[in-house]
Amino acid sequence: MxxxxxxxxxxxxxxxxxxxxxxxxxxxxxxxxxxxxxxxxxxxxxxxxxxxxxxxxxxxxxxxxxxxxxxxxxxxxxxxxxxxxxxxxxxxxxxxxxxxxxxxxxxxxxxxxxxxxxxxEKEMAEKLARHLYSPGLFEIIELSENYVMEERVSLPEFSGKTLSDLKFRTKYGINVIAIKRKVPEVNESGKTILKEEVIIGPGGDEEIKDGDILFVLGEKNKVEGVFSK
Amino acid sequence: MKEDLLDQAKLMMFSQNYREAKKILEKLYKENPSDPEIIYHFALLKEILNAREEAKSLYKKILEVIPEHKEARERLKKLEEE
Missing domain, CATH: 3.40.50.720 (NAD(P)-binding Rossmann-like Domain)
Structure with missing residues (x-):
């Protein structure tokens, strides 16, 4: 029903x-x-x-x-x-x-x-303020008072490194639960176009690319700490 | 020369070496600011790198010259919907 x-x-x-x-x-x-x-x-x-x-x-x-x-x-x-x-x-x-x-x-x-x-209005204003303050932030889902799931643009220093290299969980206390990226491909007319890829539950050997969007899960202040450096 | 460099930029893009692709496309765009093929690939790269506003203005630039550019129109529409 x-x-x-x-x-x-x-x-x-x-x-x-x-x-x-x-x-x-x-x-x-x-x-x-x-x-x-x-x-x-x-x-x-x-x-x-x-x-x-x-x-x-x-x-x-x-x-x-x-x-x-x-x-x-x-x-x-x-x-x-x-x-x-x-x-x-x-x-x-x-x-x-x-x-x-x-x-x-x-x-x-x-x-x-x-x-x-x-x-x-208050929630929207807070969200907008956070978005304006952190331009790399796309979406926030508050799971509880302290835990969030956020969509963040990867930082340049992460590029070329694997998730194992970056040790998000042990070093920063946050988890990368998915990666979204646009990759080029050729269409039937031979033109370059973009395809969106979403990797759910990426493995440790997954390499971060420039422009990747990371879906991170963790305590609010820890997520903020990593991405507002 | 221009075509060779664009091919090289495309190769870099397809091998996901975006930093190298960016270097080449920046140079090509600087030297050929009205070439639709160069602008289009530069816009795609900007989009990959999440520079959405820059990508949008580059797609718009192509459409001013070639309004029937299907791929640029599609990308712009998609970006505006995101």
């Missing part, structure tokens, strides 16, 4: 969420009190309702407890956000993920028993 999610609040962030979850094949129910916003996601959402989620009777028309997660993206109107989360909790929502405007809002949501609070 497809995973089902409910998104409450179809602003810019909510709309993107509906769009992306639907693209991944999930069934998404979209709720907003503004008809215009609901119309904008009608083609993407599995079901969509014009409804005020702060009204208990309105929420009773939906089986909230059946969703994998309910995501509350309302953050401008803190009162509406809190009321909605409170009602969702009372109606037995399995998992509530709520967008918070600031720390205080987040703390209130925590007290209500919300599973996770998110700050998309």
């Amino acid at each position: 497809k995973k089902e999610f409910c998104v409450i609040g179809i602003g810019r962030f909510g709309k993107l969420l509906v769009e992306n979850l639907s693209k991944l094949g999930a069934r998404v129910v979209a709720i907003d009190k503004e008809e215009e916003r609901i119309l904008s996601v009608q083609d993407m959402a599995y079901e969509s309702y014009v409804m005020d989620a702060t009204q208990e009777k309105a929420l009773d028309t939906i089986d909230i407890h059946e969703f994998e997660a309910v995501i509350v993206t309302i953050s401008g109107d803190i009162e509406a956000s809190i009321l909605t989360c409170l009602l969702l909790k009372e109606k037995g929502a399995k998992r509530i993920i709520a967008r918070a405007r600031d720390e205080l809002h987040s703390r209130i949501l925590d007290k209500l028993g919300v599973s996770k609070t998110i700050f998309p």
Whole structure:
């Protein structure tokens, strides 16, 4: 069975969420009190309702407890956000993920028993700042508070050396779990083109080439230490 | 002479000796800044080396002169999507 999610609040962030979850094949129910916003996601959402989620009777028309997660993206109107989360909790929502405007809002949501609070703008700003500060950084996936998986452009001093030579694990405490590179090849018309190669779980004899992108796994500060020299 | 050097640069690229390929292509590009074949290979090398913005502007330079350059158009499109 497809995973089902409910998104409450179809602003810019909510709309993107509906769009992306639907693209991944999930069934998404979209709720907003503004008809215009609901119309904008009608083609993407599995079901969509014009409804005020702060009204208990309105929420009773939906089986909230059946969703994998309910995501509350309302953050401008803190009162509406809190009321909605409170009602969702009372109606037995399995998992509530709520967008918070600031720390205080987040703390209130925590007290209500919300599973996770998110700050998309803050997280995006932090990511952008890190990207601008480290231009060789493409993508970060935070696995926990201290562990990350990052996509990093290899450093010139690594080129021509094998993973065994570089001893990432013993010397730096990080693991290279994949390498992505572009290599030239000739197409049927005899023209030079580029092909993308991804080496998953590279062996110790794998040689690093100029321009390689390394997928590294490790503690945040150790990864940063290696690539910000 | 120019063709021989370009062949040598290609050989270096295919043997993944990018530093040597870069030296040759930099020289060739400096001496022949409007040669589409040289610009194209220089752009490919820049892309391999993750100098994306430089690669993009070189592909654009080729397309200004030869708008029907299929490979340059494809590479530029791909880079813009990444």
